[in-house]
Each structure stands twice: as C-alpha cells, then as structure tokens.
Amino acid sequence: MDSRKLLLIDDDRLQARIVQQQLKAFHGEVYAFEWAATYEEGLQRLLSGEHTACLLDFQLGPRDGLELIREAKEAGCEVPIIFLTAESSSSIDIEAMNAGALDYLVKGEISASMLERSLRYALKLSETLAELKRLATHDALTGLLNRREFNRILAEETERAKRFGRDFSLVLLDLDHFKSVNDTHGHPAGDAVLRETARRLGGLMRKVDRLARFGGEELAVLLVELDAEAARKLATRIVEVVHGTPYPLDEDGKELTVTISAGVAAMPHHATTAKALVQAADKALYAAKSNGRDRVEVAE
Incomplete structure (x- = not known):
C-alpha cells in the first residue's frame, strides 16, 4: 500500500531533518516526507492536494504561517494542517485554530510519539468535519446538494x-x-x-x-x-x-x-x-x- 504524503513548510533545514527522523520512528502509519522551505513553494505544494497532512511553521521569513493558512483556506484547501512554533503562546494557539489549523505543537517539545498522535488526531478530526459539512450541504437520501x-x-x-x-x-x-x-x-x-x-x-x-x-x-x-x-x-x-x-x-x-x-x-x-x-x-x-x-x- 502506498504511504501517505506529509508536507513540512518550514525555512529551517534542521527542523526538516528532525521531522524526517521522527517519521521513521512511527509505530503505525508510514508517511512519505516532503519539505518546502519558503512560503511560496509551500503554498503551491499545499494547494496541489497531494498531501495527507501538513506541518506548518509560524515563522516563514517576512511572512508567517497564519497568513499562509488563511490564503490556503480561501483557495479551498482541505488538507489538515498542524501548526508549529518555536515557543508556547496561547494567543498564537488561538489564532492558528481560528485560521483553520487542527492542532498546535511547540517545536522543542515534539517527540515522535507526540507527532504521530497529533497527526492521527488531525486526520480523524478532518474526516469528522468533512462529514459534518457534507451532512449540512447534501441530501441524505440521494447524496445530491440540499x-x-x-x-x-x-x-x-x-x-x-x-x-x-x-x-x-x-x-x-x-x-x-x-x-x-x-x-x-x-x-x-x-x-x-x-x-x-x-x-x-x-x-x-x-x-x-x-x-x-x-x-x-x-x-x-x-x-x-x-x-x-x-x-x-x-x-x-x-x-x-x-x-x-x-x-x-x-x-x-x-x-x-x-x-x-x-x-x-x-x-x-x-x-x-x-x-x-x-x-x-x-x-x-x-x-x-x-x-x-x-x-x-x-x-x-
């Protein structure tokens, strides 16, 4: 069975290597890893629809991950996004969730098991939200729009x-x-x-x-x-x-x-x-x- 694709959008090469190593330590799902180092490249790859989930860094040079989430959502992106930041901040946490992120992780505290759990949670929540949206917009009997x-x-x-x-x-x-x-x-x-x-x-x-x-x-x-x-x-x-x-x-x-x-x-x-x-x-x-x-x- 083909592995799922995980996209990391982060301008830090070291963080990319860390995530790649953590994926190898997963006990369940196998993910193919892809890395985008800039805002523009990350947005382009995210909108391709090829990825199962996305890890998104808060700081992306002169622009930030919150802006990228909003732009992706406005373009119709439905890929589950987990927000990453260098330090814990309740205000950033809330902003990320309001923008459309499904989970929030602090870089220095992430372990392989924590990342695996977060991905599992985000994917399940994404499926639930998609089903709720379908039920709200479609007729249950025919499957057509309501x-x-x-x-x-x-x-x-x-x-x-x-x-x-x-x-x-x-x-x-x-x-x-x-x-x-x-x-x-x-x-x-x-x-x-x-x-x-x-x-x-x-x-x-x-x-x-x-x-x-x-x-x-x-x-x-x-x-x-x-x-x-x-x-x-x-x-x-x-x-x-x-x-x-x-x-x-x-x-x-x-x-x-x-x-x-x-x-x-x-x-x-x-x-x-x-x-x-x-x-x-x-x-x-x-x-x-x-x-x-x-x-x-x-x-x-």
Whole structure:
C-alpha cells in the first residue's frame, strides 16, 4: 500500500531533518516526507492536494504561517494542517485554530510519539468535519446538494452573472405521479426511484453544473454559462433518460416506468434575480405538468 504524503513548510533545514527522523520512528502509519522551505513553494505544494497532512511553521521569513493558512483556506484547501512554533503562546494557539489549523505543537517539545498522535488526531478530526459539512450541504437520501446549499450557490451564480454578463440557466424537475409510486409500491420503492433518478441525472452533468434535491420529488439543476436553448436540450435529454429505461423495483425483476417533467428559465433572459428565476422555472414546470407531463417547457 502506498504511504501517505506529509508536507513540512518550514525555512529551517534542521527542523526538516528532525521531522524526517521522527517519521521513521512511527509505530503505525508510514508517511512519505516532503519539505518546502519558503512560503511560496509551500503554498503551491499545499494547494496541489497531494498531501495527507501538513506541518506548518509560524515563522516563514517576512511572512508567517497564519497568513499562509488563511490564503490556503480561501483557495479551498482541505488538507489538515498542524501548526508549529518555536515557543508556547496561547494567543498564537488561538489564532492558528481560528485560521483553520487542527492542532498546535511547540517545536522543542515534539517527540515522535507526540507527532504521530497529533497527526492521527488531525486526520480523524478532518474526516469528522468533512462529514459534518457534507451532512449540512447534501441530501441524505440521494447524496445530491440540499435546497439550502443550492440556494446559496444560486445566489452566488446570480451575482457572478450580473458582474460578468454571463448567461446561466435553471431547470426544475418533478417526478410525475410520484405519490402513486409510494402508495402502490411503498416508500422504499419511492426512495429507490429518487436515488436512481439522481444517479441517472448525475451522469448527464458537467463538472461545473450543480444538481440538487429541491424538495420531495423535485430536483433542480443549475447550468453555468448555458442559455435557455442549450438548457432546454439538456432538459429534454433528462426526460428521455428517465423514461427511456424502466426502473428496477426489486430483486425479482419487477420494473416501473418513470417519467419526469421539466421547467427551464435562463438568466438574464427570463429573470434578473435568483428568486424571480426560480419562479419563472417553477411556472414553466407547472406548464409542463398541465400539458401532459413527461415533457419540457421553457419560461415565457
């Protein structure tokens, strides 16, 4: 099994040698050691996402580790960081934790066992925090974004579109006659239909698109830099993919034909605010339902 990568960002060559020797004395996990001696090199390596954890020195020439943590976090870095400093200071300790460090060690007091424990603790805490973040932003049943997170992203994209004059589109989707699925086949079958629909739609999305469970049997898709016509084509493809292949109901081979309706609205053609865009797409979705379901309608 490949060893994990540990990055040390520290301008002290002696400290790099000490950490390298301490890693060899670990009793559990094996780490491949990498050292960056400057702020710029350290930040670049940290943002590569290749490292399991990072040890970061407080003093880095004219700049410091607190600044580096903040810059890395703003760039989306999720690597667990353990802060190192030459002397104990409660103020630095608190600042480091507030900036995003997961633990704090004083250089002169670090032993191999202490470093191993700190890395174990930081990795476990990082996993826990990542799971809490996922639970706060994703739907538990489908694994898609939840409505609150989708609304946050929609608001951000609306502001970005206004600032740079870019189009984007919203597609609201609703599974047809979903209540009858639950009533006839039971709620586990309804849950399975939702999960399978999420899986099928996920296969149609680009990396920049955002797919969410908007509520109940309703889904939402945010399509970055796509106008209404391009969004209509994708929504048509979604409708085809949903009704094109029956959904498996159980291990006995029973299947269910599922259809979905879609409403499309685009920014800024149909709306100039996030709220108005949702209303326009919802109105188009209602038209799709009224006109026979299993179809796409674009906002007027």
